[in-house]
Amino acid sequence: MEKRALLYEGKAKKLYETDVENTLWVEYKDDATAFNGEKKEVLAGKGRLNNEISSLLFQKLHEEGINNHFVDRLSETEQAVRKTTIIPLEVVVRNIVAGSLHRRTGIGEGTETAQPVVEFYYKDDELGDPLINDDHIRLLQAASPSQVKDMKQIAEHVNETLKKHFSDHGLLLVDFKIEFGMTEDGKLLLSDEISPDTCRLWDKETRQKFDKDLFRYGTGSLQEGYTEILQRLGGAAHG
Amino acid sequence: MEKRALLYEGKAKKLYETDVENTLWVEYKDDATAFNGEKKEVLAGKGRLNNEISSLLFQKLHEEGINNHFVDRLSETEQAVRKTTIIPLEVVVRNIVAGSLHRRTGIGEGTETAQPVVEFYYKDDELGDPLINDDHIRLLQAASPSQVKDMKQIAEHVNETLKKHFSDHGLLLVDFKIEFGMTEDGKLLLSDEISPDTCRLWDKETRQKFDKDLFRYGTGSLQEGYTEILQRLGGAAHG
Ligand SMILES: Nc1ncnc2c1ncn2[C@@H]1O[C@H](COP(=O)(O)OP(=O)(O)O)[C@@H](O)[C@H]1O
Ligand SMILES: Nc1ncnc2c1ncn2[C@@H]1O[C@H](COP(=O)(O)OP(=O)(O)O)[C@@H](O)[C@H]1O
Numbered sequence: 292m293e294k295r296a297l298l299y300e301g302k303a304k305k306l307y308e309t310d311v312e313n314t315l316w317v318e319y320k321d322d323a324t325a326f327n328g329e330k331k332e333v334l335a336g337k338g339r340l341n342n343e344i345s346s347l348l349f350q351k352l353h354e355e356g357i358n359n360h361f362v363d364r365l366s367e368t369e370q371a372v373r374k375t376t377i378i379p380l381e382v383v384v385r386n387i388v389a390g391s392l393h394r395r396t397g398i399g400e401g402t403e404t405a406q407p408v409v410e411f412y413y414k415d416d417e418l419g420d421p422l423i424n425d426d427h428i429r430l431l432q433a434a435s436p437s438q439v440k441d442m443k444q445i446a447e448h449v450n451e452t453l454k455k456h457f458s459d460h461g462l463l464l465v466d467f468k469i470e471f472g473m474t475e476d477g478k479l480l481l482s483d484e485i486s487p488d489t490c491r492l493w494d495k496e497t498r499q500k501f502d503k504d505l506f507r508y509g510t511g512s513l514q515e516g517y518t519e520i521l522q523r524l525g526g527a528a529h530g
Numbered sequence: 531m532e533k534r535a536l537l538y539e540g541k542a543k544k545l546y547e548t549d550v551e552n553t554l555w556v557e558y559k560d561d562a563t564a565f566n567g568e569k570k571e572v573l574a575g576k577g578r579l580n581n582e583i584s585s586l587l588f589q590k591l592h593e594e595g596i597n598n599h600f601v602d603r604l605s606e607t608e609q610a611v612r613k614t615t616i617i618p619l620e621v622v623v624r625n626i627v628a629g630s631l632h633r634r635t636g637i638g639e640g641t642e643t644a645q646p647v648v649e650f651y652y653k654d655d656e657l658g659d660p661l662i663n664d665d666h667i668r669l670l671q672a673a674s675p676s677q678v679k680d681m682k683q684i685a686e687h688v689n690e691t692l693k694k695h696f697s698d699h700g701l702l703l704v705d706f707k708i709e710f711g712m713t714e715d716g717k718l719l720l721s722d723e724i725s726p727d728t729c730r731l732w733d734k735e736t737r738q739k740f741d742k743d744l745f746r747y748g749t750g751s752l753q754e755g756y757t758e759i760l761q762r763l764g765g766a767a768h769g
């Protein structure tokens with residue numbers, strides 16, 4: 292497969308066209324951003340860690356029958372994915388109260404939710420990715436009611452699968468964000484990335500944080516946290 | 531009926547116990563507040579205007595078969611209501627984009643929504659009355675799923691009724707906020723107030739604003755706007 296023109300550069304990844312139909316070449320960057328781009332740093336090795344972890348997790352989901360855009364790992368920092376038209380919604384699932392759910396509800400950080408909490412955010416940097424409800428989604432025509440229903444169901448399935456998978460490796464899946472797109476033949480498909488940039492992951496026993504909160508709140512080395520996650524998931528240590 | 535001890539003083543009203551079972555004495559105050567209490571003023575006559583308008587609207591809803599807490603108008607600034615245990619949710623219905631819906635979605639102010647947009651806010655001044663979704667309501671145990679369903683349905687019925695009623699008097703019902711409570715015998719009941727403090731009301735032709743936005747944004751006299759609304763609804767002019 293050949294890498295062609297740059298299609299889009301986001302905060303964490305670059306997307307390139309390829310010579311294969313409906314297939315994109317994704318390069319994970321070393322850029323770390325937080326608070327809607329207010330905090331920014333280049334952290335050597337982050338791109339590799341996220342590409343490796345994301346590849347492992349998408350493969351795991353494939354094995355469990357959850358379709359997603361992942362096609363192949365191409366290099367330490369690159370993967371091939373199926374091209375989709377991204378639905379401008381961020382779907383968040385939460386098992387333990389943290390971050391904005393704590394600020395929104397006043398419920399203490401670390402409290403386990405009786406059932407997973409699903410949230411939709413409108414993917415719009417200028418608006419600050421606001422929380423929206425089903426009526427807002429309809430008003431914005433961001434997705435159809437049946438797409439919303441399907442995204443919720445898939446998100447809950449991803450949650451069950453990854454919660455168990457992380458737990459088997461000593462990690463608590465606190466919450467995560469996923470994105471969906473539509474394939475050229477009109478099917479909803481889990482896309483984007485699943486990595487410590489988009490998940491909160493704590494040690495099961497000590498509740499030590501290994502995810503992007505290390506960078507957000509400057510409480511430790513992001514690379515050390517992500518390396519810990521990759522190693523626990525059985526990924527190759529850096530060579 | 532006799533007024534007894536002060537039960538609660540809010541930003542806009544005082545609630546007193548009475549000698550009649552399950553009945554409260556409500557006094558509408560002249561205090562105006564906005565932006566979660568940041569802006570504050572005493573506006574002579576506001577209490578009367580809101581009490582008169584709220585009494586007329588609750589009576590109208592009774593006539594249309596929508597149960598609510600209103601019992602009787604007691605004086606220019608007072609009314610008797612059925613006591614309820616307030617559910618800590620603000621239910622907002624929107625027909626035209628304004629205020630926070632504009633800021634949240636980026637959709638232009640004044641845009642008509644194809645269908646009414648219903649929102650739930652968690653009634654908590656310290657948290658700034660945040661928008662929440664059905665999963666948050668369940669997590670907070672603020673209301674049961676069946677209460678949520680009933681509140682949505684009643685809110686839509688209130689919207690249909692009041693939209694028509696205001697329209698008959700040359701006014702556009704842009705949006706409004708209502709609150710519900712539970713009666714002593716476990717029934718959901720529309721409570722609190724419906725007034726230009728809690729509705730956006732624009733002139734049907736010119737779109738001139740007659741509601742609390744006059745005070746929020748300092749764009750005109752609140753008392754003049756509320757007087758216009760009261761007069762159009764056929765309420766008694768002062769004096
Ligand atoms: N399979 C895909 N097809 C097309 N676009 C995708 C796919 N997967 C992810 N994207 C998009 O790639 C863009 C780049 O990713 P990222 O750097 O994370 O962007 P952002 O700054 O929006 O978070 C995002 O807009 C994301 O939605
Ligand atoms: N029928 C009722 N029974 C008991 N409480 C009520 C009833 N109707 C309204 N309330 C409550 O009365 C309180 C006072 O009203 P208000 O001054 O508007 O308060 P706030 O500052 O919370 O807006 C509010 O908490 C409201 O929910």
Ligand SMILES: [Mg+2]
Pocket residue numbers: 301302303
């Ligand atoms: Mg991203």
Ligand SMILES: [Mg+2]
Pocket residue numbers: 540541542
């Ligand atoms: Mg009030």
